[in-house]
């Protein structure tokens with residue numbers, strides 16, 4: 001007959017699917033009773049009505065019976081953590097401060113995608129870049145810093161609500177292999193949000209601090225149009241972070257992106273590269289390239305900042321249509337002109353702004369073992 005410790009060792013190998021930590025380490029296992037052929041486990045969910053109930057009901061019995069052939073019946077009693085237990089858990093799991101992405105130990109490359117000008121494709125580029133980086137095996141977070149004009153949730157087709165373990169611990173939603181948070185995941189779609197500058201600052205801070213990003217390789221920030229508040233806030237939280245400027249080939253767009261680049265420089269951000277969107281159109285009959293928005297904006301902007309032109313994305317109306325319905329072209333049509341262009345841009349981004357080395361020692365995080373996490377009953 002297995003001992004309680006042996007059963008606990010098996011449970012310790014099971015991770016909470018959202019927090020990615022052992023359920024024993026998180027203090028979720030409240031009691032283990034062994035009376036062969038029966039094992040009973042008392043498990044406290046992080047929040048009542050946790051959507052992962054059925055996961056635990058399936059996985060715990062399967063793991064225990066697979067480990068101990070003499071155990072043929074496993075009962076999992078589900079309860080919920082007390083407020084105090086949840087606070088202890090949050091304190092242990094939360095590893096970020098607003099500025100922790102800026103420390104030398106950070107494993108995350110923070111990359112803002114901005115342009116100053118509205119409607120040039122910042123959100124489209126951000127969503128495709130996130131999906132393409134994730135496809136290549138990088139861990140990626142997408143933070144929609146367009147608090148008022150959020151669109152990232154629509155671009156990746158999920159208005160799912162994040163799991164809020166506590167207001168200081170929010171599990172981001174997942175799409176196409178990356179994690180994301182957007183106001184679109186938090187509010188009803190068409191409800192206007194009236195906010196003053198300080199509130200935007202606070203929300204950006206919350207998104208950086210309270211969302212359980214888990215040190216992704218890349219954290220992409222979809223910037224709002226304009227050069228104002230959010231750039232300033234971001235530069236305060238993540239001093240020296242990089243920005244990729246998006247422009248179309250037109251002079252008018254290029255000049256606005258230039259102002260955004262200078263503003264970024266003023267607040268200590270570094271222009272890491274330029275992407276020219278809607279750079280050309282391809283005739284679907286003869287394949288000829290035309291330039292409905294002129295030429296030159298991307299090169300000019302890149303020259304201004306001595307930064308590389310990371311790529312040119314064609315005007316691709318079906319791609320725009322797909323993007324607006326939550327389907328990034330690198331996922332649904334990687335062979336389309338825009339899909340291929342995004343793949344090339346992604347290669348260029350990785351080359352110019354490589355992920356930080358993974359071998360760097362992770363910050364050691366406190367292990368939570370509240371007294372009540374110890375087994376309380378014996379069989």
Ligand SMILES: Nc1ncnc2c1ncn2[C@@H]1O[C@H](COP(=O)(O)OP(=O)(O)OP(=O)(O)O)[C@@H](O)[C@H]1O
Pocket residue numbers: 117118119120121122123124125146149151223224225277278313314315316317318319320321323324338
């Ligand atoms: N290369 C492209 N070909 C066709 N349509 C595109 C292309 N890039 C973007 N679009 C479309 O243009 C519109 C604006 O794009 P997007 O929302 O990405 O711009 P934005 O710069 O984020 O805008 P905002 O400043 O409002 O945040 C969207 O409908 C999008 O689908």
Ligand SMILES: [Mg+2]
Pocket residue numbers: 122123124146151222223224
């Ligand atoms: Mg946008």
